[in-house]
Amino acid sequence: GENVEQHPSTLSVQEGDSAVIKCTYSDSASNYFPWYKQELGKGPQLIIDIRSNVGEKKDQRIAVTLNKTAKHFSLHITETQPEDSAVYFCAASTNTGNQFYFGTGTSLTVIP
Amino acid sequence: DTGVSQDPRHKITKRGQNVTFRCDPISEHNRLYWYRQTLGQGPEFLTYFQNEAQLEKSRLLSDRFSAERPKGSFSTLEIQRTEQGDSAMYLCASSLGSMAQHFGDGTRLSIL
Numbered sequence: 001g002e003n004v005e006q007h008p009s010t011l012s013v014q015e016g017d018s019a020v021i022k023c024t025y026s027d028s029a030s031n032y033f034p035w036y037k038q039e040l041g042k043g044p045q046l047i048i049d050i051r052s053n054v055g056e057k058k059d060q061r062i063a064v065t066l067n068k069t070a071k072h073f074s075l076h077i078t079e080t081q082p083e084d085s086a087v088y089f090c091a092a093s094t095n096t097g098n099q100f101y102f103g104t105g106t107s108l109t110v111i112p
Numbered sequence: 113d114t115g116v117s118q119d120p121r122h123k124i125t126k127r128g129q130n131v132t133f134r135c136d137p138i139s140e141h142n143r144l145y146w147y148r149q150t151l152g153q154g155p156e157f158l159t160y161f162q163n164e165a166q167l168e169k170s171r172l173l174s175d176r177f178s179a180e181r182p183k184g185s186f187s188t189l190e191i192q193r194t195e196q197g198d199s200a201m202y203l204c205a206s207s208l209g210s211m212a213q214h215f216g217d218g219t220r221l222s223i224l
Contacts, residue, residue, distance in 0.1 A: 042217050043215035046214065098167060099171070100145070102155050104153055
């Protein structure tokens with residue numbers, strides 16, 4: 001089955017700096033890669049996703065890049081704000097969407 | 113609120129008891145997923161439904177776990193003869209086909 005690894009497990013940045021979280025996957029059949037933000041006591045919230053026919057996607061301060069050859073994808077958050085502090089999860093799935101495999105999460109702290 | 117709804121939010125029970133959780137998906141979503149999340153980990157896929165059909169259940173943790181979605185709308189997850197190791201957050205998500213999954217805020221299960 002698919003194995004998704006996520007790094008780093010914790011990340012602290014100063015407000016206004018950028019944050020980058022990286023994930024690797026093992027199954028070349030995976031072609032859908034969402035990113036979720038989870039706040040304490042809440043369920044994961046989708047923040048951005050990318051499909052394998054695209055190399056990069058951007059939504060305001062958030063961007064995701066995908067390298068299919070190397071089987072890795074990354075989340076980039078620019079101009080970080082304290083409200084960006086949360087746990088972020090990457091995930092991978094095939095196009096059928098019948099199983100999603102999540103990384104172990106990155107706890108991001110934005111220091112005011 | 114038209115998001116995914118889970119009930120109850122918290123469940124405390126004694127070891128050996130049976131518990132049942134309910135999930136109401138976003139109304140137009142035909143797929144429904146159950147996950148388990150333990151502290152410091154990403155969501156772990158358990159099972160999923162497309163309409164009322166349970167299309168993947170090989171990753172249910174044991175035969176004590178079962179799920180139903182009788183009319184293709186809400187779903188229930190039952191754990192029989194609960195054990196200490198069942199303590200976790202149980203998350204439900206729904207999607208329209210293989211589009212992005214939207215999560216509820218989960219049911220936190222504590223086994224005494």
